[in-house]
Amino acid sequence: MSMDRRSGCPINLSLEVFGDRWSLIILRDMIFGGRRHFREMLNGSMEGIASNILADRLKRLMELGMLTKADDPSHKQKAIYSLTEMAITLVPILAHLGAWGRVWLPVSDELSIRAELLEKGGQPMWDKFMDELRHEHLGMPFDTTGPSVRATLQAAYEAVVANKTLAASTAA
Amino acid sequence: MSMDRRSGCPINLSLEVFGDRWSLIILRDMIFGGRRHFREMLNGSMEGIASNILADRLKRLMELGMLTKADDPSHKQKAIYSLTEMAITLVPILAHLGAWGRVWLPVSDELSIRAELLEKGGQPMWDKFMDELRHEHLGMPFDTTGPSVRATLQAAYEAVVANKTLAASTAA
DNA sequence: AATACTGATTGCAATTTGCAATCGGTTGAA
DNA sequence: TTCAACCGATTGCAAATTGCAATCAGTATT
Numbered sequence: 001m002s003m004d005r006r007s008g009c010p011i012n013l014s015l016e017v018f019g020d021r022w023s024l025i026i027l028r029d030m031i032f033g034g035r036r037h038f039r040e041m042l043n044g045s046m047e048g049i050a051s052n053i054l055a056d057r058l059k060r061l062m063e064l065g066m067l068t069k070a071d072d073p074s075h076k077q078k079a080i081y082s083l084t085e086m087a088i089t090l091v092p093i094l095a096h097l098g099a100w101g102r103v104w105l106p107v108s109d110e111l112s113i114r115a116e117l118l119e120k121g122g123q124p125m126w127d128k129f130m131d132e133l134r135h136e137h138l139g140m141p142f143d144t145t146g147p148s149v150r151a152t153l154q155a156a157y158e159a160v161v162a163n164k165t166l167a168a169s170t171a172a
Numbered sequence: 173m174s175m176d177r178r179s180g181c182p183i184n185l186s187l188e189v190f191g192d193r194w195s196l197i198i199l200r201d202m203i204f205g206g207r208r209h210f211r212e213m214l215n216g217s218m219e220g221i222a223s224n225i226l227a228d229r230l231k232r233l234m235e236l237g238m239l240t241k242a243d244d245p246s247h248k249q250k251a252i253y254s255l256t257e258m259a260i261t262l263v264p265i266l267a268h269l270g271a272w273g274r275v276w277l278p279v280s281d282e283l284s285i286r287a288e289l290l291e292k293g294g295q296p297m298w299d300k301f302m303d304e305l306r307h308e309h310l311g312m313p314f315d316t317t318g319p320s321v322r323a324t325l326q327a328a329y330e331a332v333v334a335n336k337t338l339a340a341s342t343a344a
Numbered sequence: 345a346a347t348a349c350t351g352a353t354t355g356c357a358a359t360t361t362g363c364a365a366t367c368g369g370t371t372g373a374a
Numbered sequence: 375t376t377c378a379a380c381c382g383a384t385t386g387c388a389a390a391t392t393g394c395a396a397t398c399a400g401t402a403t404t
Contacts, residue, residue, distance in 0.1 A: 108180025
């Protein structure tokens with residue numbers, strides 16, 4: 001909300017945009033989880049964001065130019081949030097962030113598989129993913145060749161979960 | 173300080189490490205500014221960090237394994253802070269963050285020149301820089317061929333500042 | 345002996361955070 | 375037509391965090 005402008009340093013300004021505990025989490029859920037509605041983000045949030053915080057951050061991210069909001073034709077009260085190009089180009093940063101966290105922090109297997117695949121996929125995979133997001137959120141044309149990056153990541157996640165469940169049940 | 177562990181997601185855990193307004197600023201000043209002492213960081217901080225915040229964050233970063241502290245032989249009260257490998261591997265993230273900020277945020281010319289060079293240099297430059305940091309902070313062997321990355325970045329920064337000053341004086 | 349510098353610590357007011365409850369409106373099924 | 379579920383928020387409030395200003399005790403310099 002407040003435009004600090006503590007300094008014109010790129011890293012500082014980036015921190016002023018998402019140097020808090022929730023903004024990037026929301027963007028992560030929109031980018032990787034495909035969430036577009038308030039309730040989806042609220043209930044689907046793994047970390048349990050509160051509704052007032054979510055409302056505040058959505059507003060802030062819109063003011064910063066990272067999101068836009070539009071009416072959902074299917075429901076007069078429903079709003080669809082879309083990523084802007086500014087937010088879509090965070091994909092490489094999120095990929096790096098995930099890769100770093102996977103190495104240095106106590107990540108869980110099922111939640112780090114996405115980061116692992118995204119790291120291995122590298123720039124080509126990031127580019128493809130960003131094109132998919134531009135299609136979804138900005139209506140850009142897009143030739144759909146094969147499964148989407150998000151679907152691939154999601155499938156890998158579910159495979160790990162299934163595997164873990166299996167291992168737990170056979171051990172019991 | 174508090175170990176939230178809101179979730180085992182790599183991005184979330186990374187945010188719990190430096191998802192605040194100061195931690196990455198401190199690391200930036202250590203990495204790119206070569207700062208090692210409390211007062212250097214306090215007075216050299218462009219954004220004007222307060223001493224209690226600095227003390228708190230240094231402590232926190234040490235607990236998280238990003239920094240270590242050692243006595244300075246030249247002064248019994250002086251402490252030298254060193255980056256750990258965990259912190260040094262943030263270089264690619266900082267490079268991406270700077271590159272993103274340079275595109276989307278109102279950065280100042282003189283402060284974004286470093287980000288620009290670092291982006292152009294790419295992974296090879298980042299690798300060389302990380303090796304220099306390992307030498308400085310971890311005492312790793314290192315063959316010094318040519319000017320250091322930090323010196324290169326610093327020189328470019330000073331050139332822009334000098335150029336700006338010149339332009340201002342001739343215009344007046 | 346005086347002064348400046350070292351890495352902090354303390355007091356305190358202001359702000360931010362986030363839980364719980366609630367709001368006014370919309371939708372779809374009974 | 376009634377009613378419960380759902381929609382995107384908003385409000386009240388206690389707790390935690392933030393950060394400015396002043397200060398600390400020990401060390402080095404002069």
